[in-house]
Amino acid sequence: SQQGEEDPQALSIQEGENATMNCSYKTSINNLQWYRQNSGRGLVHLILIRSNEREKHSGRLRVTLDTSKKSSSLLITASRAADTASYFCATDGSTGGFKTIFGAGTRLFVKA
Amino acid sequence: EPEVTQTPSHQVTQMGQEVILRCVPISNHLYFYWYRQILGQKVEFLVSFYNNEISEKSEIFDDQFSVERPDGSNFTLKIRSTKLEDSAMYFCASDVLNYGYTFGSGTRLTVV
Numbered sequence: 549s550q551q552g553e554e555d556p557q558a559l560s561i562q563e564g565e566n567a568t569m570n571c572s573y574k575t576s577i578n579n580l581q582w583y584r585q586n587s588g589r590g591l592v593h594l595i596l597i598r599s600n601e602r603e604k605h606s607g608r609l610r611v612t613l614d615t616s617k618k619s620s621s622l623l624i625t626a627s628r629a630a631d632t633a634s635y636f637c638a639t640d641g642s643t644g645g646f647k648t649i650f651g652a653g654t655r656l657f658v659k660a
Numbered sequence: 661e662p663e664v665t666q667t668p669s670h671q672v673t674q675m676g677q678e679v680i681l682r683c684v685p686i687s688n689h690l691y692f693y694w695y696r697q698i699l700g701q702k703v704e705f706l707v708s709f710y711n712n713e714i715s716e717k718s719e720i721f722d723d724q725f726s727v728e729r730p731d732g733s734n735f736t737l738k739i740r741s742t743k744l745e746d747s748a749m750y751f752c753a754s755d756v757l758n759y760g761y762t763f764g765s766g767t768r769l770t771v772v
Contacts, residue, residue: 581760590751591703593760636703646691646708646715648761653702 552580552620552637552651560657567624569654571637572617580613581638581648582622591636594622629660662686666752666764673742673771681737681767683752692735693753693761694727696720703751709735742771 552573561567571580579598583591595611597604597620604611610623624631634653665684673679685692694706707727708715714727726738735754739746747770753761 583763585703588749590763590765591753591761593762596760646693646710647705647718648693649705650695650703 552639552649554635554637554651554654556654557652558655558657560659561627563627563629563658563660565627567627567631567656567658569622569635569656571620571622571651573620573637573639573651574618575639577615577639579640580611580620582609582611582620583636583638583650585634585636585653587633594635624656627656627658629658632656632658662762664752664754664762664764666750666767668767669765670768671770673769675744675771676741679739679742679769681739681750681752681769683735683737683764684733685735685752685754686762687733689754689756689762691715691755691757692727692729693755694737695751695753695763696748697751697766698748706737706750739769742769744771747771 552571555570577599579596581596582594585591595606597611597613608625613620634655636650636653638648638650640648667682692709695703697703705718707717707721724740728736749766749768751766752764755761
């Protein structure tokens with residue numbers, strides 16, 4: 549399976565702290581994406597990082613990709629209570645197919 | 661900001677009945693997807709659709725499922741004879757070309 553698997557499964561931090569979530573996957577990829585899902589709602593695209601990129605930033609988000617280790621990390625700096633959500637990594641396959649597979653997600657809880 | 665619109669937001673149906681879930685993707689997007697999420701579980705890929713045909717489908721997407729883009733704007737998922745285990749949130753998504761999916765808010769399907 550090419551699924552990404554997130555680690556940890558759950559994370560609880562204080563507002564203002566940084567949150568780091570990791571994702572590992574099994575097969576070669578063209579790109580890796582991170583999404584956020586608030587409880588019972590749709591998924592919101594955060595960042596897409598391509599296989600030839602090592603790091604990408606968007607506001608308080610920083611994503612790294614290590615294709616040699618087949619892993620990625622999502623760092624949220626200066627977290628806020630509103631960042632409380634589930635975070636998923638999602639990987640495509642390098643075969644050119646149109647299928648993105650989601651991991652099980654990390655549930656982040658930011659305490660005010 | 662452009663949105664993917666899904667209707668209805670919640671559908672209750674009797675086991676064995678047919679349901680049609682509707683989606684209006686973003687107008688200039690070319691790739692369309694259906695995913696589902698059983699309560700508390702992973703987001704699972706069902707099917708991708710490009711150039712008026714299915715590009716890929718998962719093992720979940722059996723003969724009971726079908727997709728259509730009948731009029732160039734709507735994208736529908738039909739389940740012919742619903743089962744209890746089809747109860748889930750169904751998410752539609754669209755994409756230009758691997759820039760990150762835009763998801764709709766989902767349809768909660770409850771089969772009783």
